[in-house]
Amino acid sequence: MDIQSLSALTIIEDTREQTPLDFSAFPFVTVERATLHSGDYSVKGWESQFAIERKSLADLIGTITQGHERFERELQRLMSFQYAAVVVEASEIDLRTGKYRSMLLPRAAVGMITAFEVRYRIPFHFCGNRIMAAQRIYELAYYFQREMLKEVPPAPPAERVVKEKGKRAAKRENKKVLDENKEQP
Numbered sequence: 001m002d003i004q005s006l007s008a009l010t011i012i013e014d015t016r017e018q019t020p021l022d023f024s025a026f027p028f029v030t031v032e033r034a035t036l037h038s039g040d041y042s043v044k045g046w047e048s049q050f051a052i053e054r055k056s057l058a059d060l061i062g063t064i065t066q067g068h069e070r071f072e073r074e075l076q077r078l079m080s081f082q083y084a085a086v087v088v089e090a091s092e093i094d095l096r097t098g099k100y101r102s103m104l105l106p107r108a109a110v111g112m113i114t115a116f117e118v119r120y121r122i123p124f125h126f127c128g129n130r131i132m133a134a135q136r137i138y139e140l141a142y143y144f145q146r147e148m149l150k151e152v153p154p155a156p157p158a159e160r161v162v163k164e165k166g167k168r169a170a171k172r173e174n175k176k177v178l179d180e181n182k183e184q185p
Helices: 003-007 057-065 068-078 092-096 106-120 130-149 158-183
Strands: 009-014 029-034 041-043 050-055 083-088 124-126
Touching (some): 041 130, 050 068, 057 068, 057 092, 083 130, 092 106, 106 124, 124 130
Parallel strands (some): 009 029
Antiparallel strands (some): 009 041
16 A cells, blocks of 8 residues: 555545535645535545535535435436445434424435435435534545555466466375375385
8 A cells, every 4th residue: 555645635625615624633634626526525536436425404404305306416426436425514313303494304304315325325424513524524535545545466477376386286296195105004
């Protein structure tokens, strides 16, 4: 693994993000603003493979009620990513107790979100607040980059494999001869 690359993480923040999160508490993280085709946050170099959609609770409720068709199109796009998630700046308790301005019943909101998770295979992370949302995005980005940078061990050269097989075959043959000699009087 390239430790140098792992220690430096560049999070890409969409230029249309209206309330950017603060990642200054995380060492070795830089934030660059760029236009992302999907999601609000990504990892530099993997913008087409990693995406995080960030939502406040009010925004989430708005998108699953009035803007649900647009939101479902976004979730459909996110399905093509190697990893994608929705990070919510509220707790699941806030959702389940209806701490939002809408006539939408909490159980209906939970049902819609759960259906989206199952239908589109996109997890929703309820983080409690903006600080924890930034923490979760950092963790997801860090571990995604770490997994992507893992080196696949190189295959052994063909001649080495043949030699190893030859050595093992010779050992088996020698053992067989020794066993046969032990059995003879």
